[in-house]
Amino acid sequence: DIQMTQSPSTLSASVGDRVTITCRASQSISSWLAWYQQKPGKAPKLLIYKASSLESGVPSRFSGSGSGTEFTLTISSLQPDDFATYYCQQYNSPWTFGQGTKVEIK
Amino acid sequence: EVQLVQSGAEVKKPGESLKISCKGSGYSFTSYWIGWVRQMPGKGLEWMGIIYPGDSDTRYSPSFQGQVTISADKSISTAYLQWSSLKASDTAMYYCVRQPAMVLPGYFDYWGQGTLVTVSS
Numbered sequence: 001d002i003q004m005t006q007s008p009s010t011l012s013a014s015v016g017d018r019v020t021i022t023c024r025a026s027q028s029i030s031s032w033l034a035w036y037q038q039k040p041g042k043a044p045k046l047l048i049y050k051a052s053s054l055e056s057g058v059p060s061r062f063s064g065s066g067s068g069t070e071f072t073l074t075i076s077s078l079q080p081d082d083f084a085t086y087y088c089q090q091y092n093s094p095w096t097f098g099q100g101t102k103v104e105i106k
Numbered sequence: 107e108v109q110l111v112q113s114g115a116e117v118k119k120p121g122e123s124l125k126i127s128c129k130g131s132g133y134s135f136t137s138y139w140i141g142w143v144r145q146m147p148g149k150g151l152e153w154m155g156i157i158y159p160g161d162s163d164t165r166y167s168p169s170f171q172g173q174v175t176i177s178a179d180k181s182i183s184t185a186y187l188q189w190s191s192l193k194a195s196d197t198a199m200y201y202c203v204r205q206p207a208m209v210l211p212g213y214f215d216y217w218g219q220g221t222l223v224t225v226s227s
Contacts, residue, residue, distance in 0.1 A: 043218065044217055046213065098150070
């Protein structure tokens with residue numbers, strides 16, 4: 001099984017900060033990586049697919065990069081609505097999720 | 107508008123059976139894979155299995171093979187997740203998801219609102 005490891009597990013940040021979350025795969029997954037945002041009590045929401053493609057309707061402050069085994073999700077200027085938990089997901093073989101990164105208010 | 111609407115919360119006793127549902131609308135139900143994802147209390151996301159309603163081709167995660175059954179009724183655009191004998195460890199939120207790509211595996215573009223299953227004596 002392909003393992004996905006996110007870092008950090010928790011991140012404290014302020015509105016306006018640039019935030020970066022890292023996701024590492026235990027073996028190469030090419031660009032078969034997605035990012036999701038989950039708010040408390042809600043279903044996850046797709047943000048990014050194929051490592052860097054922005055899902056329709058997602059604000060452009062979200063961006064993704066990487067290939068192979070190392071990936072990042074960047075929020076260019078953190079907004080109040082962005083405090084949530086973020087998950088990466090590989091869909092190379094077949095599906096596994098990272099453990100999540102909680103973005104908290106500093 | 108694409109929607110996946112799941113059945114309501116359930117409270118069951120260990121050993122009981124259960125079938126929860128996920129109704130798709132706003133798209134061609136038979137042309138997209140529908141999967142199920144588990145989220146245990148305070149924990150992360152786990153893929154359970156996936157079905158192609160067009161021909162009922164079904165795949166399971168090894169972790170869930172034999173523990174659950176996934177099915178679909180294309181006549182009513184509904185997918186199901188069922189247990190024959192629940193355990194306390196099945197207590198979790200269960201999400202149905204849609205995969206937009208024809209070829210497995212792919213990412214999940216739409217998620218149901220979730221069905222909370224509580225198993226307690």
